[in-house]
Amino acid sequence: xxxxxxxxxxxxxxxxxxxxxxxxxxxxxxxxxxxxxxxxxxxxxxxxxxxxxxxxxxxxxxxxxxxxxxxxxxxxxxxxxxxxxxxxxxxxxxxxxxxxxxxxxxxxxxxxxxxxxxxxxxxxxxxxxxxxxxxxxxxxxxxxxxxxxxxxxxxxxxxxxxxxxxxxxxxxxxxxxxxxxxxxxxxxxxxxxxxxxxxxxxxxxxxxxxxxxxxxxxxxxxxxxxxxxxxxxxxxxxxxxxxxxxxxxxxxxxxxxxxxxxxxxxxxxxxxxxxxxxxxxxxxxxxxxxxxxxxxxxxxxxxxxxxxxxxxxxxxxxxxxxxxxxxxxxxxxxxxxxxxxxxxxxxxxxxxxxxxxxxxxxxxxxxxxxxxxxxxxxxxxxxxxxxxxxxxxxxxxxxxxxxxxxxxxxxxxxxxxxxxxxxxxxxxxxxxxxxxxxxxxxxxxxxx
Numbered sequence: 001x002x003x004x005x006x007x008x009x010x011x012x013x014x015x016x017x018x019x020x021x022x023x024x025x026x027x028x029x030x031x032x033x034x035x036x037x038x039x040x041x042x043x044x045x046x047x048x049x050x051x052x053x054x055x056x057x058x059x060x061x062x063x064x065x066x067x068x069x070x071x072x073x074x075x076x077x078x079x080x081x082x083x084x085x086x087x088x089x090x091x092x093x094x095x096x097x098x099x100x101x102x103x104x105x106x107x108x109x110x111x112x113x114x115x116x117x118x119x120x121x122x123x124x125x126x127x128x129x130x131x132x133x134x135x136x137x138x139x140x141x142x143x144x145x146x147x148x149x150x151x152x153x154x155x156x157x158x159x160x161x162x163x164x165x166x167x168x169x170x171x172x173x174x175x176x177x178x179x180x181x182x183x184x185x186x187x188x189x190x191x192x193x194x195x196x197x198x199x200x201x202x203x204x205x206x207x208x209x210x211x212x213x214x215x216x217x218x219x220x221x222x223x224x225x226x227x228x229x230x231x232x233x234x235x236x237x238x239x240x241x242x243x244x245x246x247x248x249x250x251x252x253x254x255x256x257x258x259x260x261x262x263x264x265x266x267x268x269x270x271x272x273x274x275x276x277x278x279x280x281x282x283x284x285x286x287x288x289x290x291x292x293x294x295x296x297x298x299x300x301x302x303x304x305x306x307x308x309x310x311x312x313x314x315x316x317x318x319x320x321x322x323x324x325x326x327x328x329x330x331x332x333x334x335x336x337x338x339x340x341x342x343x344x345x346x347x348x349x350x351x352x353x354x355x356x357x358x359x360x361x362x363x364x365x366x367x368x369x370x371x372x373x374x375x376x377x378x379x380x381x382x383x384x385x386x387x388x389x390x391x392x393x394x395x396x397x398x399x400x401x402x403x404x405x406x407x408x409x410x411x412x413x414x415x416x417x418x419x420x421x422x423x424x425x426x427x428x429x430x431x432x433x434x435x436x437x438x439x440x441x442x443x444x445x446x447x448x
Contacts, residue, residue: 002025002026002027003025003026003027003065003066004026004027004029004063004064004065004066005021005026005027005028005029005064005065005066005067005068006029006030006031006060006061006064006066006067006068007021007028007029007030007031007067007068007070008031008032008067008068008069008070008073008079008080009030009032009069009070009072009073010030010031010032010036010037010040010044010051010053011040011070011072012140012141012144013070013071013093013141013143014030014032014068014070015030015040015043015044015141015144016093016140016141016142016143016144016145016147017068017093017096017097017141017143018030018044018047018049019047019049019143019144019147020096020097020100020143020144020146020147021068021096022047022049023147024100028049028050029049029050029051029052030044030049030050030051030052031051031052031053031056031057031060032051032052032053032054033054033055033056034053034054035053035054036051036053041053056079060079061079061082061083061086061088064083064088065088065089066088066089066090066091066096067080067083067088067089067090067091068090068091068092068093068096069090069091069092070093071092071093071137071160071162071163072162074187075090075165075166091166092162092163092165092166092167093141093142093143093163094142094159094163094164094166094167094170095166095167095168095169095170096143097142097143097146097170098167098169098170098171099169100146101146101155101170102146102150102151102152103133103151103152103153103154103155104153104154104155104173104174104282105154105155105157105171105172105173105174106121106154106155106156106157106172106173106174106175106278106282107136107157107159107172107174107175107176107202108121108136108156108157108158108159108176108178108274109158109159109160109161109164109176109177109178109199109202110176110177110178110179110180110199110215111178111179111180111181111182111322111324111325112178112179112181112267112322112324112325112328113178113179113267113268113270113271114137114138114158114159114160114178115137115138115158115299115302115319116263116268116271116298116299116302117158117176117178117271117272117274117275118134118136118138118156118157118158119134119138119296119298119299120263120271120272120275120296120298121134121156121274121275121278121279122134122156123292123295123296124275124276124279124284124289124292124293124296125154125156125279125282125284127288127291127292127295128279128284128285128288128289128292130153130154130282130283130284131151131152131153131154132152132153132154132155132156133145133149133152133154133155133156134155134156134157135155135156135157135158136156136157136158136159136163137157137158137159137160137163138158138299142155142157154282157172159202161184161187161195161198161199162184162187162198164198164199164201164202165198165201167201167202167205168205169205170205171205171206171207171210172202172205172206172210173209173210173211174210174211174212174213174278174281174282175202175203175206175210175211175212175213175233176202176212176213176214176215176238176274176278177199177200177202177203177215177220177224178215178270178271178274179215179217179219179220179270179324180196180199180215180217180219180220180223181219181322181323181324182195182322182323182324182347182349184346185346185347186346186347190347193223196219196223197223200223200224200227203224203227203233204227206233207233208233209234210233210234211233211234211235211236211281212233212234212235212236213236213238213274213277213278214235214236214237214238215238215274216237216238216239216240236252236277236281237252238250238251238270238273238274238277239270239273244266244267244269244270244273245266247259247269248269249263249269249270249272249273249276249293250269250273251273251276251277251280252277253280253286254286256272256276256286256289256290256293257290258272258293260294261293261294261296262296262297262298263293263296263298264332265303265328265331265332266328266331267328272293276289276293299319300316300424300427300431301316301317301318301319301423301424301427302317302319302320303315303316303317303329303332304316304317304427304431306430306431306434306435306442307434307435307440307441307442308440308441309399309434309437309438309439309440309441310404310439311403311404311405312399312402312403312404312405312406312407312408313335313406313407313408314407314408314410314430314434315329315407315408315409315410315411316410316427316430316431316434317329317409317410317411317412318410318411318412318416318423318424318426318427318430319423319427320411320412320413321343321346321412321413321414321415321416321423322346322348322413323348323349323350323352323353323413325411325413326341326353326411326412326413327352327353327356329409329411330353330356330357330360330361330409330411331356331360333360333407333409335405335406335407336360336361336362336403336405336406336407337360337361337362337406337407337408337409338361338362338363338364338365338398338401338402338406338407338408338409339357339361339363339364339365339409339411340365340367340394340395340398340408340409340410340411340412341364341365341366341367341374341411341412341413341414342366342367342368342371342374342412342413342414343367343368343412343413343414343415343416343417343418343419343420343426344368344414344415344416344417344418345370345373345414345415346414346415348373348413348414350373350374350377350378350413351377353413354377357378362384362401362406363381363384363385363386363398363401363402364378364381364384364385364386365386365388365394365397365398365401366378366385366386366387366388367388367389367390367391367394367412367419368389368414368418368419369389369418369419370418371387371388371389375387384401386398386400386401389419390419391419391426391429391430391433392433395408395430395433395434395437410426410427410430412426
């Protein structure tokens with residue numbers, strides 16, 4: 001008789017798990033407290049996987065052998081707690097996937113830069129002719145990759161702290177925490193140490209012969225020092241942040257010029273250093289890597305230059321959902337900035353940004369349903385502080401402040417769920433609204 005597996009959550013992660021579980025003989029059922037997308041319903045129906053949406057049935061745990069919880073569902077929700085009291089095994093996607101792993105895995109986590117580094121590394125390996133699958137917390141879930149691209153020699157995975165909270169058997173051949181800064185503290189009872197510990201679970205599960213790429217920022221070094229000493233993985237120190245001011249990415253063997261690439265700024269030099277080091281370890285020659293850098297195009301919503309309206313440049317940095325990402329964005333411009341900030345707060349202390357904001361920002365537009373914290377922090381801007389609860393109003397107010405040669409920067413420092421589906425929806429709406437403005441003209445260089 002087939003084991004019964006319950007998937008909680010019908011997003012990309014949950015559906016990937018459902019497909020992988022069914023392919024390995026489980027009787028699968030998907031349950032989501034919210035309404036499923038049309039695509040999700042169509043896919044589950046096509047593969048004859050049972051599901052429910054808009055709530056969990058009263059007897060949903062009856063006969064269940066194992067539960068796979070989607071990353072966005074906290075471990076403390078009542079249904080998960082109830083399952084544990086009944087002795088039902090509850091795991092996350094990464095841990096469920098562990099027995100079915102094929103090929104070698106590179107795991108990339110950190111507070112900022114995960115997606116850029118993941119996509120860049122995937123591009124470098126693909127350009128070198130390596131059979132590589134790219135996904136995880138970006139694009140295609142790891143579980144789905146194990147179904148659709150099972151023959152890949154390398155899997156390059158972006159991994160969030162949520163995905164790493166319960167890992168034990170899941171491990172990577174090459175692992176890295178790119179950097180650490182406060183983020184998602186609402187998930188971790190406002191404990192930065194708990195958040196960092198989830199990230200560094202990736203280091204704890206490494207096995208003999210694997211490699212760890214160690215970041216050089218102060219918070220990463222401080223936290224890794226707390227870990228038990230381990231001889232299981234080889235440690236490669238990636239260059240300290242001060243090394244990135246020269247416009248080069250640096251690996252333990254050499255430097256790579258970023259002058260003619262889309263990877264501008266010290267933060268992207270750091271991301272590239274990690275990706276290039278991992279690619280070298282995977283066996284790619286430096287000459288191949290140097291050429292591949294020139295053809296990389298970054299993902300949208302990361303300092304994405306949309307275009308100009310009456311001499312004002314508009315930049316979409318919707319992916320900047322924490323203060324450290326905003327810090328990097330504000331440092332990327334020499335022009336005065338009109339900053340659009342706000343959304344669902346994640347425990348932000350805006351005092352951390354205050355010197356930088358005062359030096360670079362000429363006006364602040366708060367965008368959210370509750371802008372109290374932002375208003376308390378930046379109301380000293382007087383009539384150059386605007387309180388808004390819609391994107392159209394935010395752009396309208398930004399136009400009253402911005403002048404030719406200024407930058408209107410959407411870099412929210414917050415989650416998006418008060419007004420938008422997600423950061424992608426927020427960025428897409430911002431881009432569309434800007435492009436619909438009279439006198440809009442497209443920029444030639446799309447990313448910073």
